[in-house]
Amino acid sequence: MARHSKLQKQILVLYRQFLQAGRDKPGFIPRIRDEFRENSRINKKDVMHIEYLFRRAQRQLEQLQDVNTKQLGSFSKPKADS
Numbered sequence: 001m002a003r004h005s006k007l008q009k010q011i012l013v014l015y016r017q018f019l020q021a022g023r024d025k026p027g028f029i030p031r032i033r034d035e036f037r038e039n040s041r042i043n044k045k046d047v048m049h050i051e052y053l054f055r056r057a058q059r060q061l062e063q064l065q066d067v068n069t070k071q072l073g074s075f076s077k078p079k080a081d082s
Contacts, residue, residue, distance in 0.1 A: 007050065014057055021064045028064070 004012070015036055022028030039053055 007047070007054070011050075011054060014054065014061065017061055018057070018064065021061060025064075 015032075018032045018036075019029065022032050042050060042053075044050075
């Protein structure tokens with residue numbers, strides 16, 4: 001069985017922390033799983049993008065761990081006027 005790199009281990013720890021932080025907040029767990037599942041498709045050689053997402057996730061985790069956080073916001077592209 002292949003060993004995980006240091007970055008892979010850090011991401012697995014981050015995933016567990018997200019699941020733990022979202023446990024008491026309804027609707028968070030499915031979204032966390034979907035986000036990690038979607039990003040798991042990123043090419044492992046694209047280290048810069050992975051590190052960027054890792055840092056972004058760390059900031060999001062801090063927000064999620066805040067007791068005042070009740071929901072997750074999302075960003076979407078504005079629809080073009082026809």
